[in-house]
Amino acid sequence: MSAPTRPQRGEPGGVRFWIAAAVGLAIVAFGVAGLLRNVHGDALLSWAKLLFGGLVVHDGIALPLVALVSVVLVRLAPARVRAPLQGALIVSVVVLLVALPVLTGAGRLANNPSLLPSHRYGVHVLAILGVVWLCALVLALARGRR
Helix, strand or coil: CCCCCCCCCCCCCHHHHHHHHHHHHHHHHHHHHHHHHHCCHHHHHHHHHHHHHHHHHHHHHHHHHHHHHHHHHHHHCCHHHHHHHHHHHHHHHHHHHHHHHHHHCCCCECCECCCCCCCCHHHHHHHHHHHHHHHHHHHHHHHHHC
16 A cells, blocks of 8 residues: 655645645635525526626636637746736736626616616726736836846
C-alpha cells in the first residue's frame, strides 16, 4: 500500500483549502436558501433567467473571448508585459458585462423613469476602462524597467 502523497504546489489540498471550500460552500448555501425563502413565482423565474443567462454569457461569450485575446497576447506581447495586459483584459470584460444591462437600457420602464436614471453611463464606463488600461500601462512600464 502506497503512502498518500502531499499535494504539489498549485494543486488544491491541505487544511486551508478545505476550510476555505467549506466556508465558501456555506456562504453559497446561505444565499440560495435566502433566495428560495424570500422570492417566489415570477420573481424567482426572473432570478433563474438572470443566473443562467449570466452563465451562458460568461461561459459562451466572455470566457472564449478572453482566452482568444490572451492567446494572441502571449504570441505578440513581450513576456514582461503579458500579465498586466491580461489582467486589464479580464477586468475590462467584467466591467463591460456588469455595465451591459444599464448601457443597453434593459429593464427600463416607461412608468418608472427613476429605475434607470439617464446618466451618462457610456462615458463613465469608458472612464473606468481608461483607468484600468492606464494602470496596466503603468504596471507594464514598471515591469519593463526591472
